Amino acid sequence: MKPDGKVVLLGDMNVGKTSLLHRYMERRFQDTISTVGGAFYLKQWGPYNISIWDTAGREQFHGLGSMYCRGAAAVILTYDVNNLQSLIELEDRFLALTDTASTDCIFAIVGNKVDLTNEYALLLETEEENRPEKPVTGCISTKVQKQVHLDDAVALYKKILKYKMLDEKDVPAAEKMCFETSAKTGYKVDYLFETIFDMVVPIILRQQAEGPLQTVEITNYKSAKRTKSGCCA
Amino acid sequence: MATGEPGSPMREGTVLPKEQAGLCPTDTGGDEPSAGPEEQEELLAPQSNGPVRVADGQGDAQEEPSDKELSDSASTDNTLEDSSEFGRPLGVGVCEPGGPPTTHRDEDVTAASWRARRKHVFVLSEAGKPIYSRYGNEEALSSTMGVMMALVSFIQSGDNAIRSIYSDDQKLVFVQQGPLVLVSVSRTLQSEQQLRQELLYVYYQILSMLTQVSITRIFERKKNYDLRRLLAGSEKILDRLLNLVESDPGFLLGAVRCLPLPASLRDTLGTLLQKAITPNLVFSILVARSQLVTAVQERAVIEECRLEPTDLHLLLNLIGASSAFQAGEIWTPICLPRFNPDGYFYAYISYLDAECTVCLVLLSTDKESFYAVSDCKRRVEEAMRTQGSLQVLSGGLQSPSYGVGQVGVPDLRHFLYKPLDIPENYRQLPQFTSPELEGPYCSEEEQHRLFDLYHYLHSRIHSTSRPLRLIYHVAEKETLLAWVTSKFELYTCFSPLVTKAGAINVLTKLLRWIKKEEDRLFIRYPPKYSTTPNPGKGTKGGRPDGAENGFFAGL
Numbered sequence A: 001m002k003p004d005g006k007v008v009l010l011g012d013m014n015v016g017k018t019s020l021l022h023r024y025m026e027r028r029f030q031d032t033i034s035t036v037g038g039a040f041y042l043k044q045w046g047p048y049n050i051s052i053w054d055t056a057g058r059e060q061f062h063g064l065g066s067m068y069c070r071g072a073a074a075v076i077l078t079y080d081v082n083n084l085q086s087l088i089e090l091e092d093r094f095l096a097l098t099d100t101a102s103t104d105c106i107f108a109i110v111g112n113k114v115d116l117t118n119e120y121a122l123l124l125e126t127e128e129e130n131r132p133e134k135p136v137t138g139c140i141s142t143k144v145q146k147q148v149h150l151d152d153a154v155a156l157y158k159k160i161l162k163y164k165m166l167d168e169k170d171v172p173a174a175e176k177m178c179f180e181t182s183a184k185t186g187y188k189v190d191y192l193f194e195t196i197f198d199m200v201v202p203i204i205l206r207q208q209a210e211g212p213l214q215t216v217e218i219t220n221y222k223s224a225k226r227t228k229s230g231c232c233a
Numbered sequence B: 001m002a003t004g005e006p007g008s009p010m011r012e013g014t015v016l017p018k019e020q021a022g023l024c025p026t027d028t029g030g031d032e033p034s035a036g037p038e039e040q041e042e043l044l045a046p047q048s049n050g051p052v053r054v055a056d057g058q059g060d061a062q063e064e065p066s067d068k069e070l071s072d073s074a075s076t077d078n079t080l081e082d083s084s085e086f087g088r089p090l091g092v093g094v095c096e097p098g099g100p101p102t103t104h105r106d107e108d109v110t111a112a113s114w115r116a117r118r119k120h121v122f123v124l125s126e127a128g129k130p131i132y133s134r135y136g137n138e139e140a141l142s143s144t145m146g147v148m149m150a151l152v153s154f155i156q157s158g159d160n161a162i163r164s165i166y167s168d169d170q171k172l173v174f175v176q177q178g179p180l181v182l183v184s185v186s187r188t189l190q191s192e193q194q195l196r197q198e199l200l201y202v203y204y205q206i207l208s209m210l211t212q213v214s215i216t217r218i219f220e221r222k223k224n225y226d227l228r229r230l231l232a233g234s235e236k237i238l239d240r241l242l243n244l245v246e247s248d249p250g251f252l253l254g255a256v257r258c259l260p261l262p263a264s265l266r267d268t269l270g271t272l273l274q275k276a277i278t279p280n281l282v283f284s285i286l287v288a289r290s291q292l293v294t295a296v297q298e299r300a301v302i303e304e305c306r307l308e309p310t311d312l313h314l315l316l317n318l319i320g321a322s323s324a325f326q327a328g329e330i331w332t333p334i335c336l337p338r339f340n341p342d343g344y345f346y347a348y349i350s351y352l353d354a355e356c357t358v359c360l361v362l363l364s365t366d367k368e369s370f371y372a373v374s375d376c377k378r379r380v381e382e383a384m385r386t387q388g389s390l391q392v393l394s395g396g397l398q399s400p401s402y403g404v405g406q407v408g409v410p411d412l413r414h415f416l417y418k419p420l421d422i423p424e425n426y427r428q429l430p431q432f433t434s435p436e437l438e439g440p441y442c443s444e445e446e447q448h449r450l451f452d453l454y455h456y457l458h459s460r461i462h463s464t465s466r467p468l469r470l471i472y473h474v475a476e477k478e479t480l481l482a483w484v485t486s487k488f489e490l491y492t493c494f495s496p497l498v499t500k501a502g503a504i505n506v507l508t509k510l511l512r513w514i515k516k517e518e519d520r521l522f523i524r525y526p527p528k529y530s531t532t533p534n535p536g537k538g539t540k541g542g543r544p545d546g547a548e549n550g551f552f553a554g555l
């Protein structure tokens, strides 16, 4: 069964892509091991089957990014709010991988692991409706000063629009597409995925109206290395 | 044996008791390691007072009162030698003072506990840059690794290669592969050869992620490249491999363990995999809890090469070291270094049950074939559900293998059995079987001790200078017997009170039991896909009549 639309998680290793997806899909947080290659998930969203690709952030698998991104309707660029480098990597290493995405692809920028910051308690108070499943018990003093602020993510979002030569008026607003989450506590994880899926549906409809765009792309795609060299040389 | 003697191992087994009086409780050194069956017979039926070479080479004849209690056999030269050899290092080997920290990476490399580790493994580049350390942070060890590299290159400068250094209670073994240097610092009793083999496993696991060409190319371009950039995140895979190597006899024996299953069910599953194919799919492997259920290979591939146990071990380790979630389907490039160190396969990995015990691995040569391959999995899964075999597989895994109790002989504690009578023209995955570890071998410490013993016996059997065919070894807490013939390689572990006669008796029963169970314990007729019959192999693509064939029959 061919999925109807594709959502791809990109970002440096260890930022929590796999954890976010498991929090959403399996409703729990558990120890993960660094992803190899990519992992494919199917999510039923209304009448649609949305495919989600969780990719490996490791440099070793970097070359595969564009393959996983091909025809994507949405790309979730993930960083760790306590690691500025992980945000920088998004621009330096990962943005170019999205060149193969669908032209009307939407972008989300997600800062994960907010539970580790000293702002977290404050966030919880101000946003009653986004209470995590489990209240956090850790004391504030063990928390760290957040390294990356939402403003930085917004700035990156605007850079992406420039890179893609998109007009701010034609795409969702930066404030709407920059998220801060915690896979550990579940904070805003559902909100993130559901917002994205809702936005993907119109793209799916457009893609379906234009015919099976992705499948055509996939079968026509000629990889330089697409030889029998994978087998006996 | 292609000669068609179904009961070959058995036949020898039954010969034994009659000769037990003459079975000298010492190493029976074979002068000709490639002894044919006839010689085999001879070796297995030594004359009561005939000359039998002993392991340490002392004396030509070894006279041993045939009725002597084996528990007392420390009086033989052989066991004396063994006991002393085992006494000291074993004590060192099992101690891990203070208990290891939760994550090995954070370990303090200046602490005594770090030094006391059973076995360290380091990987460095030719330029002396640290790449991996089993315990402790490689960064903190960069000066240590620098010294190692200095050693390697100093000796290299004299046109020699450093192979090993022996100290009081440690062995240092060096392996250089291309631009990588691997070092093992071990307090175990493993032979240099075995440690070298382990380092090669580490090297191959690195290749399985990066391939040989790319490593070579990287270092050609930049001699002091920091390979950790590419291996970051893979430390757990190597950590896990090193733990497995010490606990899974498959690595030692170079063989794969199969999940015990009724042959009919295994056949059905093989047929299923044979049907669920798509272009460029070359291997389909069904695994349950790291044990092979069945593997199917494209016919064109099998003609040239075969799936090596090493490659399967590395693949399964990589899978085991990745997060297991049923919902996700993994698609990743992977190299099977023994098959081809320079090429990538695309591996599709998916768990078929919620507990993630049953795993389907499909290897394709086409990077773009994810959806087609995923569809193969869907077909396999559906068919397995309809047949009820999925439930059988995941349900049957409550006890993943079998207990030694099934053999029905009380003195037998554990064994490793690897059939060797695989006909030349039927290329077949080497396999082995062994029961679960139980009884006295439940703790990690005791498991290490037992595997140390197995390693020791294995090194004696496979010694390059003096290979042995039969070793009787009385250890501190158990008695072991290792025996290699042209038809099998067998390591058995008995309770310490077993008598020699008792041990022989047990062997006979064990071989009889294995013979009876071989259909269940091993894949005897590995299937392959492609509809064209296989010319010249006489099997006509079908399953040959099992009864008339040897232990392993045609593909």
Ligand SMILES: Nc1nc2c(ncn2[C@@H]2O[C@H](COP(=O)(O)OP(=O)(O)OP(=O)(O)O)[C@@H](O)[C@H]2O)c(=O)[nH]1
Pocket (backbone or CB within 6 Å): A011, A012, A013, A014, A015, A016, A017, A018, A019, A020, A030, A031, A032, A033, A034, A035, A036, A055, A056, A057, A058, A112, A113, A114, A115, A116, A181, A182, A183, A184, A185, B233
């Ligand atoms: N405190 C905290 N830890 C998290 C959170 N999300 C993930 N982690 C931890 O961060 C580590 C990395 O998480 P993963 O989900 O494996 O990271 P990844 O982005 O998938 O990494 P790669 O697969 O290597 O690309 C794990 O140890 C997680 O337990 C979070 O929200 N809060």
Ligand SMILES: [Mg+2]
Pocket (backbone or CB within 6 Å): A017, A018, A019, A032, A033, A034, A035, A054, A055, A056, A057
């Ligand atoms: Mg991951």
